[in-house]
Amino acid sequence: MFKIALTAGHYRYTAGKRCLKKLDPNETREWVLNNRIANKVEELLAEYEGYSLLRTDDRNGEKEITMEERVAAANNFGAELYISIHHNAGIMGGKGGGIVAYVYGKTKNPVTLEWQKDLYDALIKHTGLKGNRATPLASSNLYECRATAMPAVLLELGFMDSATDVPVILSEEYANSCAAAITEVIVKRAGLTKKPAVQSDTLYRVQVGAFRVKKNAENLAQELKSKGYSAIVREEQK
Numbered sequence: 063m064f065k066i067a068l069t070a071g072h073y074r075y076t077a078g079k080r081c082l083k084k085l086d087p088n089e090t091r092e093w094v095l096n097n098r099i100a101n102k103v104e105e106l107l108a109e110y111e112g113y114s115l116l117r118t119d120d121r122n123g124e125k126e127i128t129m130e131e132r133v134a135a136a137n138n139f140g141a142e143l144y145i146s147i148h149h150n151a152g153i154m155g156g157k158g159g160g161i162v163a164y165v166y167g168k169t170k171n172p173v174t175l176e177w178q179k180d181l182y183d184a185l186i187k188h189t190g191l192k193g194n195r196a197t198p199l200a201s202s203n204l205y206e207c208r209a210t211a212m213p214a215v216l217l218e219l220g221f222m223d224s225a226t227d228v229p230v231i232l233s234e235e236y237a238n239s240c241a242a243a244i245t246e247v248i249v250k251r252a253g254l255t256k257k258p259a260v261q262s263d264t265l266y267r268v269q270v271g272a273f274r275v276k277k278n279a280e281n282l283a284q285e286l287k288s289k290g291y292s293a294i295v296r297e298e299q300k
């Protein structure tokens with residue numbers, strides 16, 4: 063059973079974290095974008111088995127859960143992977159940007175670096191939001207990556223103040239593609255298997271006998287009907 067900790071960065075009322083007004087008149091909040099993708103990852107993973115997943119945030123975004131609380135929950139859960147979903151800022155209305163995947167700068171765990179690269183590669187393959195970052199496979203002293211006891215990757219899924227990224231990251235299609243990419247990597251690396259399809263249109267019929275004398279067949283059918291079963295006599299040529 064592979065254990066995953068998943069978190070959508072921030073919460074509904076985090077100050078500041080939102081799309082630049084001149085690029086998005088609605089000033090969509092970062093949490094909304096983060097949570098949409100986290101929810102979609104959960105939905106896609108629900109088709110698979112072989113894992114358990116803990117959301118360390120509040121899916122409704124109403125309650126502020128600190129980074130310390132999120133990390134502690136993931137550590138207590140014994141997660142084998144921590145994914146934190148965010149959206150970036152820092153371009154101030156300029157162009158470019160793109161996806162960046164962060165790990166803790168001093169990590170010595172090669173598995174962490176494999177998750178980072180696989181997630182980044184899949185995200186670029188599915189979304190095309192490559193951007194212009196010099197180091198899209200980035201390392202940093204981010205608390206969520208540093209204090210987690212398991213491989214942890216913090217994904218910055220585009221810039222909320224980039225004229226290039228904003229129209230893309232607001233779209234439902236982009237969120238779907240990000241979720242598909244993240245799910246694809248988890249399924250592959252954790253070896254998850256698809257849940258068996260429910261065979262609701264298959265019938266299993268019971269045959270109870272065949273007679274050369276028609277009356278004997280009718281008698282048996284009558285007996286079965288008297289016990290509440292459905293029974294028919296069907297003629298067959300040998």
Ligand SMILES: [Zn+2]
Nearest residue numbers: 071092148149
């Ligand atoms: Zn963030």
